[in-house]
Amino acid sequence: MIPAEWIQVIREGLATADRIALVYFLALNSFYAFLLIVSIPELWRHWQVSEDEVLQRLLASDALPPVSILVPAYNEEVTIAASVLSFLSLKYPRLEVILVNDGSRDRTVDVLIKEFDLYQVPPAYPRTIATKPIRAVYRSRMHSRLIVIDKDNGGKADSLNAALSAARHPFVLAVDADTLIESDALLRLARPFVLGTHVAAVGGTIRVANSCRVEMGRVVDARVSSEWLAGCQVVEYLRAFLFGRLAWNRLGGNLVISGAFGLFRRDYLLDIGGYLTGNVTEDMDLAVRLHRYLKERNIKAQMPFIPDPVAWTEVPSSIAVLARQRERWHRGLIGTMISHRKMLLNPRYGATGMVAMPYFVFGELLAPVVEVMGYVLTIVGFLIGAISWQFGLLFLAVAVGYGTLLSVWAVVLEEISFRKYRRRSDTLRLLGFAFIEGLGFRQMTVWFRLQAFWKYFRGVESWGAMTRQGFANKKSE
């Protein structure tokens, strides 16, 4: 029999811990609301510019800086030819495509040699960053702007470094081989140059391609998936990109520029030694190192996010793959934050150190721990009578409702700005998934992210298999 005074102590402890969770929850969600408010003028500004037809003419000008597109590829024999063609046919005055075959075990290189009439050339560029051995360099007889590098397997970061060394142009666009880039997305991404902004990197929007109709490496009909797992991710991506990253433009810059679609100044990347091999989220690590580099050298260059250049990607459609992806992302976040802990709350790094880093540590990295703690304490509190059922239910309703409110707001922003999804049924689906997302999907991803702590401290460095269904012959629903 537990003495009554012990029960009283447990109750008080639970109440205190629950209060901490409540304060954390209120602070975090208030910050989200703040991000949302800050994002509105940014969205308005970008929308005005993106709709400007004169600016579209400007963007088609041959005075834009030339860009090298870096494409790491591993076992992509089925889709590689269409992907390369879609990159080569992007609307942009001057670009080259550098595809790196990362020791694929399938026929990726053979397909490229046949489809693009490749011939072997001497590697006529300096190896500025050490990578796994290069087996051969090819050029195409059909497309002067295509270079293919065949190298031993070394991972995505290693491939990107090989491509970075071979790039001729002052700006590089890092993409995944299976990313579907809208034909004018690179032009839109180059907008800061037209507007005369000094930028170190620019990030564009990633959207969910599941259920979209894809032809020749392009999304020709944007749809919202009817499957709940992909549908919830559509809303999640909208929220993250449409107001999350936009707001960071005004709050110290983005700490994440997606590896699937990000434009960088090549000389800065070379100065920081390129991509870090061995990091499971090389894109976040790169963005943080770049921020650090710019601040330490007092270089006044921005790293903005622009909402209207769009690249589409396939998101996990099974819980197992989603679990691996989210665990890996969180493990990468932990690693990056620990590696760059010197920046945290350090005024030397300006808004990045004082606002962005604290948010990513306390609002993103620790979020799953606090959220799980909140759920567990609420349930235990119920069971031992420390929390009234009215309070517990209201707490859950408000917590879930807050998330839903932000998601619906993101849907509204999408509707009044870029309207990629034209059908009424898609808008209704988006609204539906905005409600569903807070009831199960979010809690599930919290659990996956929590596992990352265990794996990180055990020293796990694997990516985990990321199986995808592919876009071949995909019809819209």
Next chain:
Amino acid sequence: MACPRQTGVTPTAILGVAAIAQAVFLAALIAFLLFRRRRTVVRSERLAVLLVESQAALKGWIAGEGMIEPFIRSLRELPAESALDLAAQLAASVLTPDSREAFAAAVRDEPWIQDILGRATSLAWWHRREAARALALVGGPSDRVVVERLLDDRQPAVAVLAISAFPRVADAAMIGRALDRMPQLPSVIRRFLIAAFQQLRTAVEPELMRRLTPAAEPFVLRRWIDLAGELRLNGALDQAAALDSHPDARIRRAVARALGRRPHPDSLAALRALCADADPGVRAAAARAMGQLGSVVALAPLSRVVHDPAWNVRYEACLALGSLGERGRAALGQLRADPDRYVADMARLISGLGDGALLELVAE
């Protein structure tokens, strides 16, 4: 959290208020979403009807079956921005220069165009953009001051539209000022100004020639030499060619580029001399320019330049050879067996390209 049972404001009550506020806000957002979608549909349908009426009146005028007035009246019925959109499309595609002037005279005093022209001093750049766009349609000499101010607008879209109005309003003094300003403009804006200068070539040439002197500041002079090449102004190009021994390598490079656009017997000799310049950038530009001249006389000098110690000069020389037709290709083929490994590698790289791929590289 223990829920206090005492009276007054309790945490449960606060959460209750938050929940109700959230529900109201959510409902309002969803209602707004649905209302806005409906309104967008209704507005676009109404606009489509008005545009059809305008286009019918326009067809009548262009086909000579009616006067311009019904078309002008139909434009009055449209929202000012839509009327301007339609007018700008017409000017760019359908109207002849004469009918464009007739149209400009007819709409200049219309209230909607006056309203838009009045936005030239607005704080909102998209309003200034509309004003610049209207000036590109109806601007005249009396608008010079406004156009010059908009040319300096820090929003590039406004500046570009003001450049579109430039040929309508510019005089020699304004062209001179634009030439002086051009070198400092962002590269994209400069492209558009050069396109506007194309329409004013005769007026631009004397102003440009006055500026092409060795005493000019090198950064500025380089841009003016490039402009002479882009506009292919023979008088200005002759004057630029005389700067081939300028002490600044950037100027010599610009001269080499300009000579590639000057099909003149003296050009090849000057380029041959520039191929021996101390600066590899000048040598590379000269090699490329020899290819652009397209004369087989350049085969022999280019075959020597491919042995240059700088890789970019070898690259440009091989590209130039590749662009000189069959004889150039044959010369490249021979170079593949050259005992100098670097020459052979470069010849192999370029001669492997197909015709289309080679053209892509030459055009870069």
